Amino acid sequence: MSAARVVIVGGGFAGYNAARGLLRHASDVEVVLINPTDYFLYLPLLPEVAGGVLEPRRICVSLAGQLPGARLVLGEVDRIDLDGRRVGWVDPDGGRGELEYDRLVLTAGSVNKLLPIPGVAENAHGVRGIGEALYLRAHITQQLELAAATDDRAERTARCTFVVVGAGYTGTEVAAQGELLTRRLVRQLPALRDQPIRWVLADLADRVLPELDRHLSAAADRVLRGRGVDVRLGQSVEHAEHDAVRMSNGELIPTRSLIWCVGVRPDELVGRLGLGTEHGRLVVEPTLAVPGRPEVFAGGDCAAVPDLTRPGEVTGMTAQHAQRQGKLLARNVAASLAGRALKEYKHRDLGFLVDLGGAHAAANPLHVPLAGPPAKAITRGYHLFAMPGNRARVAADWAFNSVLPARAVQLGLVSSSRVMLECTELAAEPTSG
Structure with a gap:
């Protein structure tokens, strides 16, 4: 029997930690990480790069070097067939690729938010x-x-x-x-x-x-x-x-x-899925699973994760939450494949x-x-x-x-x-x- 394939979309704080956790704690899983670049970008230090304090290589961490057991696919995901459980992407040369998955983890992150101001x-x-x-x-x-x-x-x-x-x-x-x-x-x-x-x-x-x-x-x-x-x-x-x-x-x-x-807004990929969103972020359960789609999980900036420490609100779009949600994604994806109970995300800002x-x-x-x-x-x-x-x-x-x-x-x-x-x-x- 072949290993279950988990496809992770996005290699930011949530995606990187999800991949890392799966490689550590689920040896019978094939981990595929699809990301536009071959590095994890430590976003909090970008202003120091812009200010000439740090060189850009310092905050770019090799994904292949840190995740040697994962398959890294360079590309921009532009198509997800939820019913067929397939992910499609465009690679840096403009070619197309496609993969089937057993579990899908959406951690596509966020992009700049533009307001309707002329010029x-x-x-x-x-x-x-x-x-x-x-x-x-x-x-x-x-x-x-x-x-x-x-x-x-x-x-x-x-x-x-x-x-x-x-x-x-x-x-x-x-x-x-x-x-x-x-x-x-x-x-x-x-x-x-x-x-x-x-x-x-x-x-x-x-x-x-x-x-x-x-x-x-x-x-x-x-x-x-x-x-x-x-x-x-x-x-x-x-x-x-x-x-x-x-x-x-x-x-x-x-x-x-x-x-x-x-500010930022969730990646536009989320809005094309036909799933429920809240202020542009994908609606998920406290377990980070997508309602009605037990094979799909999401975390980080692109997901509206219920904040159990503040009932009625969702967690902020911060690296602190994304990092911890990534770790829980790894645990819950592995648990879902093994038929175990899922854990809810609960973290109070430190x-x-x-x-x-x-x-x-x-x-x-x-x-x-x-x-x-x-x-x-x-x-x-x-x-x-x-x-x-x-x-x-x-x-x-x-x-x-x-x-x-x-x-x-x-x-x-x-x-x-x-x-x-x-x-x-x-x-x-x-x-x-």
């Missing part, structure tokens, strides 16, 4: 992948270099102004790391030493990091404002052009840099971490609010613990850069057209990060 799709860039982070680092560097080369004062001001929309985790960290990056770059460009470098962080919320405790939010706000970041609360962008954005209060801000960190660059961070491990160097130590320690690989290299980069700050150059490896927000859909929701 944003054409002129903004997000920070959700390595390509976007590399582009942003090169773009910031290029803008300052071009500013240093021009005698046009208006052009120089626009190129030295950076607007970040969304004051959630990503937007706050991007603004914090970006401001430090531009500060380092100005030291390399004598022509800009008397030129103000302006960072604007805008959100319709009444405070930065609205997901956090108010004390931590206030601490992060103080750090940003202390560095000169122009924090705009209760405001957003209502129109964007290639050389300026108009704010909701009517102010026109000349800029060549609009960085979109408003706290959140926000790295603000330099010696600053905000954290509430086990809901104990911390700021400054103690929070920084906790934040970096957690990331090293949570990463599935490359820990020594990440730690070495941090140690080296604390002594000799990195110098940025624009390699031009990623073009603007390759990281446009065109893959996102319009959603009429508040502009909150």
